[in-house]
Amino acid sequence: MESPTETPLEAPIEAPEAVVDDPATHRFECRSCGFVYDPGEGVKKLAIPAGTSFLDLDPVGFRCPVCRSRVGAFKDIGPRNKPSGFEENLNFGLGVNRLTPGQKNVLIFGGFALAFAFFLSLYSLR
Numbered sequence: 642m643e644s645p646t647e648t649p650l651e652a653p654i655e656a657p658e659a660v661v662d663d664p665a666t667h668r669f670e671c672r673s674c675g676f677v678y679d680p681g682e683g684v685k686k687l688a689i690p691a692g693t694s695f696l697d698l699d700p701v702g703f704r705c706p707v708c709r710s711r712v713g714a715f716k717d718i719g720p721r722n723k724p725s726g727f728e729e730n731l732n733f734g735l736g737v738n739r740l741t742p743g744q745k746n747v748l749i750f751g752g753f754a755l756a757f758a759f760f761l762s763l764y765s766l767r
């Protein structure tokens with residue numbers, strides 16, 4: 642059955658402009674030494690101004706400032722605002738990471754109280 646008065650919960654999103662995945666903003670990591678080129682910072686040592694995309698670097702002249710590898714040694718590790726795995730990790734640990742310090746204290750002292758009660762119950766067995 643169709644109900645024409647019902648409005649769709651989610652409007653179809655044609656082009657999600659909020660998720661801008663511009664390769665020019667991507668960071669690149671040197672596979673040889675782990676150096677990360679951040680276009681938001683540039684490389685002062687090489688006189689590369691902040692805001693310079695890795696893709697705009699001179700592929701011949703650019704060398705890793707740490708180990709002097711060529712651009713071919715660098716791999717695309719994505720934009721800065723997407724730290725790999727960090728978002729997922731927040732949901733691990735039974736959500737303890739999301740608790741406020743106060744809530745954590747309740748957990749900890751609640752645990753102590755429980756252990757103490759258990760301890761007393763063992764004593765009462767004698």
Ligand SMILES: [Zn+2]
Pocket residue numbers: 671672673674675676705706707708709710
């Ligand atoms: Zn390197």
